[in-house]
Amino acid sequence: MAYNGIGSMADIFKLSNAKTRSISPENYKGEAGGGGRCPLEEGNAKRAARDLGLGWKVNPYIIIQPGETFEIADIEGPGCIQHIWLTPTGSWRNTILRMYWDGQENASVESPIGDFFACGWGEYAQVSSLAVCVNPGSAFNCYWPMPFRKHCRMTLENRAEEPVTIYYQIDYCLTEVEEDAAYFCAQFRRVNPLPYKEVYTLVDGVKGKGHYVGTYMAWGVNNRGWWGEGEIKFYIDGDREYPTICGTGTEDYFCGSYDFEDPFTHDKYVPFTTPYAGLPQVICADKLYKSQMRFGMYRWHLQDPIRFEEELRVTIQALGWRSGGRYLPLQDDIASVAYWYQTLPTAPFAPLPDKDYLEII
Numbered sequence: 354m355a356y357n358g359i360g361s362m363a364d365i366f367k368l369s370n371a372k373t374r375s376i377s378p379e380n381y382k383g384e385a386g387g388g389g390r391c392p393l394e395e396g397n398a399k400r401a402a403r404d405l406g407l408g409w410k411v412n413p414y415i416i417i418q419p420g421e422t423f424e425i426a427d428i429e430g431p432g433c434i435q436h437i438w439l440t441p442t443g444s445w446r447n448t449i450l451r452m453y454w455d456g457q458e459n460a461s462v463e464s465p466i467g468d469f470f471a472c473g474w475g476e477y478a479q480v481s482s483l484a485v486c487v488n489p490g491s492a493f494n495c496y497w498p499m500p501f502r503k504h505c506r507m508t509l510e511n512r513a514e515e516p517v518t519i520y521y522q523i524d525y526c527l528t529e530v531e532e533d534a535a536y537f538c539a540q541f542r543r544v545n546p547l548p549y550k551e552v553y554t555l556v557d558g559v560k561g562k563g564h565y566v567g568t569y570m571a572w573g574v575n576n577r578g579w580w581g582e583g584e585i586k587f588y589i590d591g592d593r594e595y596p597t598i599c600g601t602g603t604e605d606y607f608c609g610s611y612d613f614e615d616p617f618t619h620d621k622y623v624p625f626t627t628p629y630a631g632l633p634q635v636i637c638a639d640k641l642y643k644s645q646m647r648f649g650m651y652r653w654h655l656q657d658p659i660r661f662e663e664e665l666r667v668t669i670q671a672l673g674w675r676s677g678g679r680y681l682p683l684q685d686d687i688a689s690v691a692y693w694y695q696t697l698p699t700a701p702f703a704p705l706p707d708k709d710y711l712e713i714i
Contacts, residue, residue: 371528376426377521378412383428414520417448417511426507426523430455434499434537436524440492441466445475446711447513452499453506454536459701464541465711466509468690470495471633471651473571475713478634481626484567484653484692487633497566497692499537500530512708535563535694540702543688543711546575547671550682552583556691557666563695564658565665568606572648573686576673579612580683583670589661598659603669607632607650622648629653645686653692667691 372385378397380388389408393399396411417423426434441448445467452462467473470493471485480487486494499505505525511517540556547553555568565587574580581603586596600606604613608630613622626633634649659665675681688711705711 369528371526373524373526374428374432375525376428376523378415379410383426383523383525414518417509417517417519419511419514419516422508422510423519424506424508425519425521426505428501428505428525430501430503430505430527431530432501432505432525432527433530434501434505434523434525435496437495437521438492438524439466439470439519439521440490441517441519443511443513443515443517444713445472446713447511447708448517448519449510449512449705451508451510452537453504453508454501454699455503455697457698459699461536461699462539463702463705464539464690466493468541468569468571468688469493469539471569471649471690473569473649473688473690474634474636474647476634476636478624478649479626480631480633480651481628482631482651482653483628483655485651497537500534501536502530536697536699537692537694538563538699539690539692541688541690541705543686543706545573545686545688545710546684547687549684552586552668552670553687553689555585555667555669555689556693557668558700559661559665559693559695560663560700561696561698562662563665563693564660565654565667565691565693566658567651567653567655567692568667569651569690569692570607570649570669571688572650574646574648574683575685576681576683578673578681580671580673580685581612582672582674582680583683585667585669587659588666588668589659590663590665592666600669604632606669607652629655647686665693 374383376383391412393406402409402411446465448466450466451460454461471480472487583603585600585606587598589597613632615621615623622635624632624635630652632650636647671683671685673681673683
């Protein structure tokens with residue numbers, strides 16, 4: 354495979370004809386030599402920069418009004434998104450990130466920003482992984498490579514009743530994209546509560562050739578006791594009743610074991626964040642209003658992508674324990690983001706529920 358400027362540690366020393374570009378509120382179009390040129394009178398930070406003027410941090414952020422959708426990227430290809438940094442205000446479930454590839458009308462990526470960056474409960478939790486990093490105080494970073502051949506478009510929708518302030522930077526390169534490069538996709542879902550004896554569906558209706566590369570889940574427990582006995586299942590290329598891949602338990606899929614418990618004291622969960630998998634968020638109940646426990650987990654299939662030729666469906670069971678040593682089908686609050694690469698066109702997603710349904714309460 355020829356080097357095309359979409360690099361890694363293995364080839365960082367190689368020269369390339371790729372052109373480095375970056376989009377931010379200081380350079381909306383990512384133009385060469387186009388950064389820091391906002392006139393003082395047009396900048397969102399014009400008051401802070403009033404003594405300094407042009408070129409002195411005049412427009413480092415955007416303000417998105419209630420109900421507004423703001424286009425944060427409009428790029429002519431071919432090229433590849435290499436890094437996204439973003440830090441928001443407001444409720445993270447109320448700001449929706451969408452990405453569109455090569456002129457498609459429907460989005461290939463649609464998710465609230467917190468969940469997309471593996472922070473689904475609206476509260477900061479450090480994430481130190483290869484694909485996503487979340488750093489103090491609410492710095493969302495994404496390193497998924499996102500190649501496109503003709504065009505890339507990204508938007509942020511503000512569903513809240515108040516304006517939100519967004520700082521962001523999108524780093525990319527203009528470069529030839531190889532024939533075997535697929536398109537990045539991500540879909541958010543939420544069910545609260547999960548109906549009794551139903552499985553939770555992370556993604557279905559995926560049509561085309563590609564590979565599944567990651568799962569993030571925000572899991573809110575509505576029963577006492579252990580909640581993670583359920584198996585994840587990957588239905589690949591014609592699987593119907595039975596899957597090709599069947600896991601052995603929720604914590605097993607997320608690369609933990611035995612309830613994520615402290616192996617010495619056996620009385621608490623142990624959060625962890627690693628390059629490929631983690632339980633970075635454990636939100637404990639208190640003695641008043643925070644009555645339920647909540648968990649955030651990620652699993653990146655960077656070394657073991659799950660490949661499909663024609664179609665894919667992914668589900669996970671929600672199981673605990675009941676009397677008599679029997680499994681208990683749980684009715685939990687579950688949200689997720691599924692990440693994958695595939696050929697175009699991507700199938701339209703089901704409409705995202707309204708903000709009241711997505712609200713974290």
